[in-house]
Amino acid sequence: MTHAETHDREQGRVLDPRYDAAGLITAVVTHHETGELLMLAHMNAAALAATLESGEATFFSRSRGRLWKKGETSGHVMRVVEARIDCDQDALWLRCDPAGPACHTGEASCFYRAIEADGRSLRPIIDPK
Template identity: 55%
Template sequence: MAFDPASLTFDANGLIPAVAQDHATGEVLMMAWMNAEAVARTVETGRVTYWSRSRQAFWVKGETSGHVQRLIELRIDCDRDCLLLLIEQEGPACHTNRRSCFYTALREGEERIILDPMV
C-alpha cells in the first residue's frame, strides 16, 4: 500500500509530533513537529525535515549545523497521530550540543543533568 502523508492525523495547526530515535541503539534523541509537507520531504529525500513552529519554516535537520539526521525507517502509531523516526544521527541531536534533548532526569524528586555537551 502506497503511503500518503494526508492519511495521518494532524492537530488543529496541521502538525504531528515526531520522535527521533537512533536506529542502532534505540536511544531517544529528540521530539519535533512535522506538517504533511515535511513528512513528504523526509520520505522523498531521506533527510529528516521538521516544521519549525518558532520560525514558521521548514527545518532540514543538520542543514546549518552539520548534525544531519538520515531516515532509516518511519513508523506510524496506532492512532496515526504520532511518528517515530528511526534515524542515523551525525553529531549531537540537541541544539545544546548534547547527543539527546532528553538530558534532564527527575531522580528522587530532584532534576539532574545526565548528559554533558559533546566536545
C-alpha cells in the first residue's frame, strides 16, 4: 500500500474496511448509553452492508459459516445508534441499543466473568442493578 493510500484510509472520509485473510473484520459492541461492553463478533462485507442498511447489527458466524442477525431467534436485536471504524479501518465499534441480553446465555453482556489472579479460575461479575 502506498503512502497516499495509507493516508487516505487513515485520514480520509471514504469507508474502506481492511478485512483479514478470511474476509472478516472485528466488531466490538457496547451499550450506547452506559458504555458497557456487550459483545465481540466478526463481520464480512455482506454483514457490514446489512448492518448499515437495516440499522440492526448483523454478523458473520464463523462457526455456522453464515450471516446472522443478532436476535434473529431470540428477538434481542441490537439497534445500531452509531457505527465507528478505527484509524486503519480494520476494526469496528458499534454503539447499540440492545432489545434484551446481548449474550446467548441470557447475560446482559458476553463478558460476565473475570479471570482470577491464579490465571485458572473464573468469577462471575455481579451486576449491581
